[in-house]
Amino acid sequence: MIAMNFRGPYRIRVDRNKPEPEILHPQDAIVRVTRSCICGSDLHLYHGLVPDTRIGSTFGHEFTGIVEEVGSEVTKLKVGDHVLVPFNIACGACPLCKQEMYGNCAESNSMATAVAGIFGYSHTAGGFDGGQAEYVRVPYADISPIKIPDGMDIEDAVLLTDVTPTGYQAAEMGGIQKGDTVVVYGAGPIGLMAARCAWLFGAGRVIVIDHLEYRLEFARKFSFAEAYNFKEMDDPVVFVKRTTDWWGADVVIDAVGCDASGSAFQTVLGKKLLLQAGSATALHWAVNSVKRGGILSIIGVYGPPWNLFSIGSAMNKGITIRTNQASVKRLLPRLIDHIMTGRLSPKDIITHRMPLEEVSEGYHMFSAKRDNIIKAVLIPPKANVA
Amino acid sequence: MANTLNPVTDTNTAANSITDVPHTHNNKLAADDTMLADQYKHIPGWGMDADDHDPAYPMRHYNGADHQRINYEKPPQQPVTVEILHSIERPTVSRVTSDRLPPKGLSGAIRRAAFKYSEANAMHWMGLILADRVNMVEGVIDDLRRGHIPNIIEERGWKAEWKYNRKGVIKEALIGAAIITAAIAFSSSKNKKKKALKAMRAMKAKVTS
Numbered sequence: 113m114i115a116m117n118f119r120g121p122y123r124i125r126v127d128r129n130k131p132e133p134e135i136l137h138p139q140d141a142i143v144r145v146t147r148s149c150i151c152g153s154d155l156h157l158y159h160g161l162v163p164d165t166r167i168g169s170t171f172g173h174e175f176t177g178i179v180e181e182v183g184s185e186v187t188k189l190k191v192g193d194h195v196l197v198p199f200n201i202a203c204g205a206c207p208l209c210k211q212e213m214y215g216n217c218a219e220s221n222s223m224a225t226a227v228a229g230i231f232g233y234s235h236t237a238g239g240f241d242g243g244q245a246e247y248v249r250v251p252y253a254d255i256s257p258i259k260i261p262d263g264m265d266i267e268d269a270v271l272l273t274d275v276t277p278t279g280y281q282a283a284e285m286g287g288i289q290k291g292d293t294v295v296v297y298g299a300g301p302i303g304l305m306a307a308r309c310a311w312l313f314g315a316g317r318v319i320v321i322d323h324l325e326y327r328l329e330f331a332r333k334f335s336f337a338e339a340y341n342f343k344e345m346d347d348p349v350v351f352v353k354r355t356t357d358w359w360g361a362d363v364v365i366d367a368v369g370c371d372a373s374g375s376a377f378q379t380v381l382g383k384k385l386l387l388q389a390g391s392a393t394a395l396h397w398a399v400n401s402v403k404r405g406g407i408l409s410i411i412g413v414y415g416p417p418w419n420l421f422s423i424g425s426a427m428n429k430g431i432t433i434r435t436n437q438a439s440v441k442r443l444l445p446r447l448i449d450h451i452m453t454g455r456l457s458p459k460d461i462i463t464h465r466m467p468l469e470e471v472s473e474g475y476h477m478f479s480a481k482r483d484n485i486i487k488a489v490l491i492p493p494k495a496n497v498a
Numbered sequence: 499m500a501n502t503l504n505p506v507t508d509t510n511t512a513a514n515s516i517t518d519v520p521h522t523h524n525n526k527l528a529a530d531d532t533m534l535a536d537q538y539k540h541i542p543g544w545g546m547d548a549d550d551h552d553p554a555y556p557m558r559h560y561n562g563a564d565h566q567r568i569n570y571e572k573p574p575q576q577p578v579t580v581e582i583l584h585s586i587e588r589p590t591v592s593r594v595t596s597d598r599l600p601p602k603g604l605s606g607a608i609r610r611a612a613f614k615y616s617e618a619n620a621m622h623w624m625g626l627i628l629a630d631r632v633n634m635v636e637g638v639i640d641d642l643r644r645g646h647i648p649n650i651i652e653e654r655g656w657k658a659e660w661k662y663n664r665k666g667v668i669k670e671a672l673i674g675a676a677i678i679t680a681a682i683a684f685s686s687s688k689n690k691k692k693k694a695l696k697a698m699r700a701m702k703a704k705v706t707s
Binding site for chain 2: 119120121122123124125136137138139140160163164165166167168169185201203205206207208210211212213218219220221222223224225226229235236238239240241251252284288289290291311312313314316336386415416417442446450454455456472473474475476477480482483
């Protein structure tokens with residue numbers, strides 16, 4: 113089959129004869145991919161920032177597909193179902209899954225206790241192959257995957273596997289109260305979605321901060337947000353304080369993660385020397401931008417070792433930090449309702465659609481921010497859907 | 499109400515430049531929810547999910563299930579057919595695992611060593627990063643052994659760079675060429691000096707003898 117193949121930092125090629133996956137567990141299914149996406153967090157892998165990313169890995173944790181084969185214990189899905197597959201691999205039986213913490217399942221990742229299994233996201237997240245391929249093995253197929261609702265656009269469906277629930281949960285974890293001022297660092301797909309969803313929770317003001325003008329413009333339209341370029345500021349923290357009566361934002365969302373720009377010190381230490389898990393510039397700004405007693409929601413992805421940010425200020429300010437991988441299955445019913453009623457339209461963030469065979473160009477464009485890219489969708493040759 | 503800023507309306511007009519940012523906090527501008535809802539009625543779904551979300555996820559879903567953490571009914575164990583490294587912070591492998599890319603070669607040896615340390619230990623993560631870099635070299639050697647020369651232009655997606663940033667590519671190529679030319683010129687002038695010096699010394703030695 114055709115599949116993306118990681119060869120090292122900034123190097124990806126297309127395999128044309130990768131063996132197709134097989135059922136290895138009675139609760140597995142094999143899915144023929146119909147759409148997959150390149151996620152901003154895939155760039156952390158692409159840039160070599162996530163430990164235990166083995167050569168030959170296939171990335172991709174956002175995908176939809178048609179069920180081709182099911183294991184002997186799969187009862188809810190049948191061959192031919194068109195499903196969306198949440199990025200969390202979750203057993204549905206462990207105490208964490210029982211508490212709807214599907215992003216923290218105890219039975220899907222041997223390699224680390226810090227994270228549950230995720231499709232195509234390094235061996236640190238279990239080593240499972242991802243959806244930037246023609247076929248994928250889906251463990252625990254009865255738990256997370258669901259049939260795409262009738263009438264739902266496939267592009268909305270594929271964005272329900274990660275970006276929409278992740279952005280929504282970022283806002284949810286902010287504990288937004290009606291009228292709150294919410295600052296979102298990062299105008300990538302997750303930041304845009306978090307800013308959009310902040311209004312659903314009753315935000316009174318949503319401010320997006322990034323350094324790419326085309327993304328800021330997108331944030332103004334898609335997320336109804338104020339949007340500002342930190343490169344035009346002396347100091348984004350002072351900017352946030354000044355624009356909130358020198359108080360700080362009620363809620364700050366870090367939607368950047370470990371690839372942040374804005375500090376040469378953080379970049380050299382984290383992205384060049386790898387002495388910390390990437391650059392924590394946005395996180396550092398976020399701690400300092402939130403009001404005393406405010407809430408910081410971290411949805412940006414960081415590698416597992418450690419990061420330099422002002423935890424002392426966090427303590428002294430009495431802020432609450434909430435963070436987790438999105439629990440996609442938990443959020444799907446609500447988000448499907450928002451989409452089907454037209455309140456949310458995730459597919460509006462898709463700017464590029466390309467054949468799976470052009471995946472290396474897709475990664476480069478996304479990494480280098482070419483052609484005003486926001487979100488790229490990959491279409492495998494065997495997709496066979498409209 | 500003295501403070502009547504509508505952030506959204508202003509956002510779409512003048513308030514998007516750094517110099518014209520509103521110097522005010524919009525928190526609780528309206529006296530009640532109805533007024534707020536009216537203020538944001540152009541935003542589909544405004545405030546619809548505002549109820550019952552504090553304390554936020556995951557706290558509000560706490561049901562005590564983790565107190566039964568020993569006795570829960572686990573899924574069947576996937577047969578382990580390849581070497582699976584597992585964190586020493588858990589007793590054994592998870593019920594499902596990936597059989598893809600088991601550790602092998604020098605990178606595999608480094609990974610095995612790294613997995614002797616917990617996730618709290620730098621040796622674990624730094625070891626894995628080192629293994630990744632070694633694995634990259636192993637990948638190139640493996641390619642060459644199988645007669646495949648990696649196509650760096652294709653792998654790095656530079657076709658897209660040529661398509662969308664042609665000027666930048668040409669600029670970088672010219673800068674690169676200039677640096678290489680300067681380096682060659684510098685090195686050849688150094689060589690010439692060395693040769694001239696050598697010839698002079700040889701001549702001097704000839705004269706004195």
